[in-house]
Amino acid sequence: HIDLTKYLASQLDRLPGFKRVGEVETAVCCFRYLPDSVSNLDGIEQDRVQQQLQQTIERSGEAWLTTTVLHGRRAMRVNINSFLTEQRHVDVLLSALQRAVSSI
Secondary structure (H helix, E strand, C coil): CHHHHHHHHHHHHHCCCEEECCCCCCCEEEEEECCHHHHCCCHHHHHHHHHHHHHHHHHHCCCCCEEEEECCEEEEEEECCCCCCCHHHHHHHHHHHHHHHHCC
16 A cells, blocks of 8 residues: 555646645555646635635546645545555546646
């Protein structure tokens, strides 16, 4: 699970606008979508973007992730804990994230 989480983190590092919140130490990866257009918003609006992105993914039915509050700001949180999760599932999430940000 940790290897899959590290894979997710490495792929997020390559996606424009995504910023990880902390290092991967367990099977949890937290991140935010903060391109310049979002970084320039106030904190409450940034949080709304994170929530909107999470809800867009959830409603699509392609993947499921939660949000949490870290350092006072909303972040997306992925916890890979099922023995059935494979790299292809992480790739589906990454693709869904890329599609979702284009609609925000």
